[in-house]
Amino acid sequence: MAIVIVGNVFVDIKGFPEELYIPGGRNSGSVQIVHGGVGRNVAEDIGNVELRPVFVSMVDDSAEGAEVLRKLNNHRVNTDYVVSVPDGMGMWLAVFDESGDVVASISKRPNMDAMVRLLDEKGDKIFADADSIVIEIDLDKEVVKRVLKYARKYGKKVYAVVANMSIASLRRDFLQDIDCFVCNVQEAGILFVSDFSDFSPEELCETLSQNLANADFPSMIVTMGSRGAVYATKDGLCGVYPASSVTVRDTTGAGDAFCAGVAIGLTYGKSMPEAVEIGTRLAASVITVAENVCPRFRPQELGLDIEVAD
Numbered sequence: 001m002a003i004v005i006v007g008n009v010f011v012d013i014k015g016f017p018e019e020l021y022i023p024g025g026r027n028s029g030s031v032q033i034v035h036g037g038v039g040r041n042v043a044e045d046i047g048n049v050e051l052r053p054v055f056v057s058m059v060d061d062s063a064e065g066a067e068v069l070r071k072l073n074n075h076r077v078n079t080d081y082v083v084s085v086p087d088g089m090g091m092w093l094a095v096f097d098e099s100g101d102v103v104a105s106i107s108k109r110p111n112m113d114a115m116v117r118l119l120d121e122k123g124d125k126i127f128a129d130a131d132s133i134v135i136e137i138d139l140d141k142e143v144v145k146r147v148l149k150y151a152r153k154y155g156k157k158v159y160a161v162v163a164n165m166s167i168a169s170l171r172r173d174f175l176q177d178i179d180c181f182v183c184n185v186q187e188a189g190i191l192f193v194s195d196f197s198d199f200s201p202e203e204l205c206e207t208l209s210q211n212l213a214n215a216d217f218p219s220m221i222v223t224m225g226s227r228g229a230v231y232a233t234k235d236g237l238c239g240v241y242p243a244s245s246v247t248v249r250d251t252t253g254a255g256d257a258f259c260a261g262v263a264i265g266l267t268y269g270k271s272m273p274e275a276v277e278i279g280t281r282l283a284a285s286v287i288t289v290a291e292n293v294c295p296r297f298r299p300q301e302l303g304l305d306i307e308v309a310d
Contacts, residue, residue, distance in 0.1 A: 001129035002078065003046055003267055006056045006147050007039010007136040008110060008163070009068055009082075010090040021097035035068050036092060038136050038163040041253050044293045045260035045282060047075040050308045051299065054078040056126060058088035058114050065089065081126055085114040100287070107164075112140035119146040126150070132157045132267040134259065137174060137181070138167035148177050159266065161259040165190045172215065180219045180266060182259040182279075188222045196222075201230050201240040208232040221276060223258055229280060231272050241276040244284035257294045258283040261302070268304055278302050 017029040043055040055077050059065035061084040068089070069079050087110055094105040119126070127133065127150040135147050137160040151158045160178040162168045165187040172191070175181055185204065189196045192211050196204055201224055212220060212234040219233040225243065232238035258279040265275025281302065285294045299306045 002052050002054050003132050004054045004130040005043040005134045008037045009040045010037035010092045012036035012092045015095045041256035042260045043077050044075050045257045047077040049297050056081045058083050060088045083114050116142050123150045134159045134263045138164045159263040175217045182221045184223045205230045205238040209238045254283040254287045257286045
């Protein structure tokens with residue numbers, strides 16, 4: 001069938017300074033409004049690799065919600081299980097500095113009751129033939145419970161990404177049922193109540209493997225910005241993959257593209273290092289532009305021998 005992504009849609013409002021960003025000051029620059037949300041970004045990233053993903057989500061019953069669906073469909077994302085409801089989308093307001101890093105943000109999360117009802121009514125149809133599942137682990141707890149229930153029922157691999165680690169850290173028990181959890185080094189520190197900011201990739205690699213064994217989490221991949229990414233499993237496998245050297249415009253969406261690449265690789269037969277390589281390539285393609293998602297790739301460009309349906 002396809003990879004099924006369960007997550008939110010956000011409208012992102014992003015401000016960029018023309019020159020050096022001055023905290024607390026008046027900064028001249030540009031303001032852009034783009035479609036975002038971790039789940040939405042991952043779905044479009046996978047769609048841009050021509051893999052026809054299925055997106056399970058909500059949008060506003062408005063012209064803006066209709067535009068989100070139109071764009072996703074244009075990128076070959078199946079939106080049959082995206083419901084239109086009042087207040088179905090979140091909103092993220094962010095200010096960036098001259099290096100493309102977020103220096104301030106505020107987010108408004110949507111009410112997820114409609115997604116709970118959708119999963120209760122159509123969960124079997126959604127997940128029975130899925131190739132794998134990608135989920136935002138910090139979604140409403142009842143949504144996560146239902147997705148994991150269907151994953152167990154149909155024997156599907158589940159890969160998780162996070163938007164709000166403060167919420168996700170309260171759901172450590174869920175991570176025992178996640179085949180691979182993808183996050184950044186700051187988020188990993190929140191999860192394990194540690195400060196990894198001064199760790200080298202090699203030091204984090206060793207520590208992460210031990211933490212996974214103690215917590216009984218199957219595997220994790222932790223991105224470290226320009227220092228690359230670290231992967232580890234609770235069985236002791238671990239390694240480091242270097243980052244791509246590119247000019248940074250906007251880091252928004254890079255982690256989502258990385259997760260999409262990892263999920264694609266692990267779903268379609270690649271090893272953990274090979275999946276991290278795909279994730280690194282997609283993430284590098286995002287941070288050089290203001291868009292939240294990667295450009296179009298053919299599966300063969302990423303070393304994937306996959307038949308793509310029209």
